[in-house]
Amino acid sequence: MNESVRDSAWKLLDASVVRLHGGPVGTVAARDTIVQEVNYDQVFTRDFAVSAYAYLLAGKPEIVANFLLQMVRLQQTERQFDCFQPGEGLMPASFKVVAGEAGERVVADFGEQAIARVPPVDSGLWWLMVLHAYVNSTGDAALARRDEVQRAIRGVLDLCLTARFDMFPTMLVPDGSFMIDRRMGVYGYPIDVQALFYSALTAAEALLADVEENVRYIDAVRKRRDHLAYHIRTYYWLDLDQVNRIYRYGVEEYGERAVNKFNIYPETIPHWLMDWLPETGGYFAGNLGPGRMDYRYFAQGNLLAVASGLASDAQSAAFMQLLRARRDDLVGDVPLKLAYPALDGSDWVALTGMDPKNRAWSYHNGGNWPVLLWLLAAACARTGDADLIESALESAESRLVRDEWAEYYDGRSGRLVGRQARRQQTWTIAGYLVARQLAQDPACLGRLGFRGEATVSGCTG
Numbered sequence: 497m498n499e500s501v502r503d504s505a506w507k508l509l510d511a512s513v514v515r516l517h518g519g520p521v522g523t524v525a526a527r528d529t530i531v532q533e534v535n536y537d538q539v540f541t542r543d544f545a546v547s548a549y550a551y552l553l554a555g556k557p558e559i560v561a562n563f564l565l566q567m568v569r570l571q572q573t574e575r576q577f578d579c580f581q582p583g584e585g586l587m588p589a590s591f592k593v594v595a596g597e598a599g600e601r602v603v604a605d606f607g608e609q610a611i612a613r614v615p616p617v618d619s620g621l622w623w624l625m626v627l628h629a630y631v632n633s634t635g636d637a638a639l640a641r642r643d644e645v646q647r648a649i650r651g652v653l654d655l656c657l658t659a660r661f662d663m664f665p666t667m668l669v670p671d672g673s674f675m676i677d678r679r680m681g682v683y684g685y686p687i688d689v690q691a692l693f694y695s696a697l698t699a700a701e702a703l704l705a706d707v708e709e710n711v712r713y714i715d716a717v718r719k720r721r722d723h724l725a726y727h728i729r730t731y732y733w734l735d736l737d738q739v740n741r742i743y744r745y746g747v748e749e750y751g752e753r754a755v756n757k758f759n760i761y762p763e764t765i766p767h768w769l770m771d772w773l774p775e776t777g778g779y780f781a782g783n784l785g786p787g788r789m790d791y792r793y794f795a796q797g798n799l800l801a802v803a804s805g806l807a808s809d810a811q812s813a814a815f816m817q818l819l820r821a822r823r824d825d826l827v828g829d830v831p832l833k834l835a836y837p838a839l840d841g842s843d844w845v846a847l848t849g850m851d852p853k854n855r856a857w858s859y860h861n862g863g864n865w866p867v868l869l870w871l872l873a874a875a876c877a878r879t880g881d882a883d884l885i886e887s888a889l890e891s892a893e894s895r896l897v898r899d900e901w902a903e904y905y906d907g908r909s910g911r912l913v914g915r916q917a918r919r920q921q922t923w924t925i926a927g928y929l930v931a932r933q934l935a936q937d938p939a940c941l942g943r944l945g946f947r948g949e950a951t952v953s954g955c956t957g
């Protein structure tokens with residue numbers, strides 16, 4: 497490992513810390529001095545989760561505890577009939593500390609300020625996962641047992657579990673409401689959010705105190721998690737056998753005995769997929785809904801599915817085979833590809849609304865994001881693929897330093913620094929640190945709260 501890279505990453509991560517009344521409470525999204533900031537000077541919930549993992553693995557939990565409690569204070573706690581107010585249980589996409597005459601105050605954004613006004617469906621899920629990681633790595637279960645924290649957990653669950661207009665175990669989400677926070681045809685039931693949902697339910701089950709008012713929540717969480725896992729493993733999985741089954745599907749089937757439950761037309765199988773899928777190896781489809789299967793590959797959902805145990809052992813092994821077989825496409829020069837393949841031509845027009853930032857092989861639309869290294873490391877820690885993460889880290893290391901920890905890379909194999917990428921992007925830095933730590937000591941994955949992994953004592957981090 498390159499010690500000097502790690503040392504400089506730590507200096508930069510520490511420099512990104514935001515303080516409230518003197519105490520560390522989060523990290524800003526980026527500290528680029530050239531490109532205009534927009535809201536990159538704020539603490540993003542999903543971005544901070546990666547910083548939190550880095551600090552927890554380094555044995556520095558104070559900033560994480562402060563962040564967790566700050567989020568509890570910011571969570572919306574009132575039932576709303578006013579469509580301009582965040583719904584009950586929602587946690588903000590980001591917040592900033594503003595200094596005024598009356599002292600410092602925290603201003604939260606639930607998406608109402610964001611470009612295209614996108615709401616964060618993932619904030620509460622990341623918060624639960626960070627809380628789980630905090631308790632697992634510090635042993636400080638008392639923080640999670642506080643009344644206000646238990647209330648906040650139930651608040652997130654109310655928002656996620658209440659019956660609404662659909663009857664699937666997956667969660668229905670609007671376009672651009674998570675890491676991909678622009679229009680990209682990821683509305684419906686995107687795998688990225690479903691994998692987060694699964695991990696968050698796992699966290700909630702571990703965190704809910706054994707008290708009367710939690711009984712129905714614990715029961716609902718267990719049931720939903722099991723249904724969700726079955727649904728994803730059965731209907732989202734794509735390998736050559738499954739694609740062949742879809743290819744020969746009957747359609748317009750009615751009632752209980754339908755095999756083609758979502759009425760997927762075989763004609764929707766894209767040509768690229770037939771040639772691209774290796775003999776062995778598979779992945780979870782990007783999205784599945786009525787009459788719709790999105791065959792695109794999305795990294796966050798797939799890697800998290802492996803790391804969290806949402807994927808079965810056989811599926812995890814097959815997914816790692818796919819990563820190896822299609823390394824140039826999915827890992828690339830500077831790891832890793834966020835979505836594959838890119839939307840181009842009329843698909844790009846129809847599904848992104850002609851978004852120039854998301855033109856083919858750029859940004860969310862087939863760009864490469866080094867932050868995903870931590871998730872690759874987590875998946876490799878689970879499956880024991882030590883050389884895959886090692887070689888990915890080696891190819892990333894020199895570029896990350898030279899390119900000042902860029903936010904993302906463009907091009908089919910991610911060779912060019914993204915056209916609008918921020919430098920000194922905090923989750924690139926933190927993602928590298930977490931990945932390095934997990935590669936060095938895979939048992940640390942258990943400290944981050946992922947199921948079935950080694951316990952705290954098995955990790956030297």
Ligand code: GLC
Pocket residue numbers: 525536540542543674675676677
């Ligand atoms: C961009 C990304 C989003 C991230 C934010 C801050 O908007 O799409 O996922 O949270 O930047 O880094």
